[in-house]
Amino acid sequence: MKNFYVLTLFPEMIEGVLSHSIIGRAVKDGVINVECVNIRDFSTDKHRHVDDYPYGGGAGMVMQPQPIYDAYKSIEERAKGSRVIYMSPQGKRFDQKTAEELAGEENLVILCGHYEGVDERVIEEIVTDEISIGDFVLTGGELAAAAIIDAVSRLVPGVLNKEESHEIESFSDGLLEYPQYTRPPVFMGREVPEILLSGHHANIDKWRREQSIIRTYRKRPDMLEGAVLSDKERKFLESLKEEK
Numbered sequence: 001m002k003n004f005y006v007l008t009l010f011p012e013m014i015e016g017v018l019s020h021s022i023i024g025r026a027v028k029d030g031v032i033n034v035e036c037v038n039i040r041d042f043s044t045d046k047h048r049h050v051d052d053y054p055y056g057g058g059a060g061m062v063m064q065p066q067p068i069y070d071a072y073k074s075i076e077e078r079a080k081g082s083r084v085i086y087m088s089p090q091g092k093r094f095d096q097k098t099a100e101e102l103a104g105e106e107n108l109v110i111l112c113g114h115y116e117g118v119d120e121r122v123i124e125e126i127v128t129d130e131i132s133i134g135d136f137v138l139t140g141g142e143l144a145a146a147a148i149i150d151a152v153s154r155l156v157p158g159v160l161n162k163e164e165s166h167e168i169e170s171f172s173d174g175l176l177e178y179p180q181y182t183r184p185p186v187f188m189g190r191e192v193p194e195i196l197l198s199g200h201h202a203n204i205d206k207w208r209r210e211q212s213i214i215r216t217y218r219k220r221p222d223m224l225e226g227a228v229l230s231d232k233e234r235k236f237l238e239s240l241k242e243e244k
């Protein structure tokens with residue numbers, strides 16, 4: 001993954017969020033590139049309108065197709081045949097698996113809608129994938145786009161350094177991550193689990209896997225279906241179920 005092209009009415013929202021921290025450093029280092037295209041720059045009327053009343057009446061405004069289409073055409077050549085993702089509550093639910101899939105793409109175009117959404121005809125004309133970050137309605141697709149860019153970018157080689165990258169991540173191995181601790185050894189009377197101070201890495205790894213299984217069982221039992229567990233770990237899970 002190298003280049004994100006974001007079609008948006010609020011480039012500063014995207015640039016603001018993505019100019020900090022790990023993603024900001026990756027952009028500065030040229031590991032990834034985020035280019036915002038302001039849809040309003042492609043409005044053809046002197047008031048720079050980009051939305052209008054919905055045909056058939058009803059509340060809210062709809063984004064007109066022409067400014068979005070022309071904004072897309074302005075980067076189509078450079079985005080050469082990339083997927084065009086429309087951020088919408090009607091889209092496929094985004095997850096780590098999709099993040100990994102998108103991280104393999106060289107370019108991604110992301111369309112951020114506003115108001116009640118976007119004229120259906122430009123969706124039919126340019127959009128290849130509709131993606132949702134959850135069953136709720138945002139005022140604009142920018143926060144959703146920023147979440148996608150963040151989740152995908154951290155999977156791009158060179159974005160996370162060795163301290164930041166985590167070989168075992170929540171969702172990547174089908175389980176939630178184990179609890180994490182760092183200094184001080186005692187905080188508010190709570191001690192760090194003894195095993196983590198033992199230096200016995202095989203036992204630490206075993207404890208961490210067990211903690212992941214316990215957490216997943218308690219918080220997201222639905223995930224256990226897809227988890228890859230050894231025979232011993234499956235027996236451990238069964239013992240949890242018997243405890244109940």
Ligand code: 4H4
Nearest residue numbers: 087088089117132133137138140141144
């Ligand atoms: C798009 C609102 C489409 C409603 C929007 C519709 C999300 C989300 C989101 C601004 C835009 C909203 N984007 N995940 N959730 N008419 N985007 O809420 O299709 O219902 O990604 S509509």
